[in-house]
Amino acid sequence: MYDLLIKGVRRLTDSESIDIGIKQDRIVAIGSISDSALKTIDGKGRVVLPPYVESHIHLDTALTCGFPAFNQSGELFEGIKLWNEYRQTMTEKEVTSRALDVIRTMAGQGVLFMRSMVDVSDPNLIALKALLQVKKQVAPFMALQLVAFPQSGLSSQAGREQLDQAIALGIDGISAVPHLEPTREKGVASLVYCFQRAQESNCFLHIFCDEIDDLQSRYLEVVADLAYESGLKERVTVSHLNAMSYYNEAYVRKVISLVKRAEINVVTAPLISSVMQGRLDSWPKGRGITRVKDLHEAGVPVAIAHDDFLSPFYPLGTGSLLNACHMLIHLAHMTGLDDFQDVFEMITSTPAKILNIDNYGIKKGCLANLLLVTASDAHDLIRRQPVAEVVISQGHIIAETPLQQTVLHVADTLKLNDEKLDFV
Numbered sequence: 001m002y003d004l005l006i007k008g009v010r011r012l013t014d015s016e017s018i019d020i021g022i023k024q025d026r027i028v029a030i031g032s033i034s035d036s037a038l039k040t041i042d043g044k045g046r047v048v049l050p051p052y053v054e055s056h057i058h059l060d061t062a063l064t065c066g067f068p069a070f071n072q073s074g075e076l077f078e079g080i081k082l083w084n085e086y087r088q089t090m091t092e093k094e095v096t097s098r099a100l101d102v103i104r105t106m107a108g109q110g111v112l113f114m115r116s117m118v119d120v121s122d123p124n125l126i127a128l129k130a131l132l133q134v135k136k137q138v139a140p141f142m143a144l145q146l147v148a149f150p151q152s153g154l155s156s157q158a159g160r161e162q163l164d165q166a167i168a169l170g171i172d173g174i175s176a177v178p179h180l181e182p183t184r185e186k187g188v189a190s191l192v193y194c195f196q197r198a199q200e201s202n203c204f205l206h207i208f209c210d211e212i213d214d215l216q217s218r219y220l221e222v223v224a225d226l227a228y229e230s231g232l233k234e235r236v237t238v239s240h241l242n243a244m245s246y247y248n249e250a251y252v253r254k255v256i257s258l259v260k261r262a263e264i265n266v267v268t269a270p271l272i273s274s275v276m277q278g279r280l281d282s283w284p285k286g287r288g289i290t291r292v293k294d295l296h297e298a299g300v301p302v303a304i305a306h307d308d309f310l311s312p313f314y315p316l317g318t319g320s321l322l323n324a325c326h327m328l329i330h331l332a333h334m335t336g337l338d339d340f341q342d343v344f345e346m347i348t349s350t351p352a353k354i355l356n357i358d359n360y361g362i363k364k365g366c367l368a369n370l371l372l373v374t375a376s377d378a379h380d381l382i383r384r385q386p387v388a389e390v391v392i393s394q395g396h397i398i399a400e401t402p403l404q405q406t407v408l409h410v411a412d413t414l415k416l417n418d419e420k421l422d423f424v
């Protein structure tokens, strides 16, 4: 007797119909199942997917767009100024409410794992204290990792002390923003400090790296070398790497080989990068994205994140990782048939490895975290971005979204003789 039985679904890359038996929080059987269950879901031939994994978001800045003012220039520095103003009025209750709103929205879309940045430049660490509580509150259905993000840098004594305080309060990961430090030397020093604290505290590293359209910004080589020399390797993730799109080819080859040697991970955020980068270029303007295709082809784990959600840095965002994939496909020129499956893995299995998630996937013995979606393959999934009709977390149905149906009242006048038009 199963607790939950899903009948008649198929995998994204396979046409074979399967049933999935779940007991408590685990997948215990996959195949053709005739046993009974406390609850049975009719899969209706839909696709079963592992949950989406958000590898880089800012829950503390989410839903603050327009307060105290809209970012009119769209530039990072106006975003930072607005955020610093907003921070003065922030309360734990208000941060909690916004974070839970985003988590509800994204869980309903099938995101069951999330890594959120938390700005620790605030001396009172209000957002951090709020999000540490949120993490506990959502744990029954979502695994939330928190990263201490020093928006104002680590050059000052205060910046370093606040990072240390975040570690003492139980943060999971720590970060640095070397390209925003006053000098190259201070940028390198911030990375050395961050690596040292990671080793002492057992935190993982998630570095904001070269998020600037400046070909002179070369911190990726420093991170890669520190990761290799320290042995921290896959516990190190770098996000953005926008400067790489301006590097010369010889240097790109060198730096990708360093990244490969270090076994570090990359996270790209195509939604925010598409609008924030390239602003100061003369025409032709950069595409705003790092060298995803080259990194992927070199075997570097690359994940796609949604990142900013209605914040002073990005005025849009729905929480949809499929939307982020759709943008990546455009910006990274990844439109080959195989690319769609590869890009789908950038929001599922690859970030699952980066976040070090155990028992992830649709296999016997894995945690019963599953989505049911109407799609034929990864190409169709990313093109149409369909809703997750059923979201199952640890064996429990936590969200259901019925498919919308359009009734076309002019259908008869659009008939082409007796031919059936059925390709959309």
Ligand SMILES: [Zn+2]
Binding pocket: 056, 057, 058, 117, 269, 307, 308
């Ligand atoms: Zn970010």
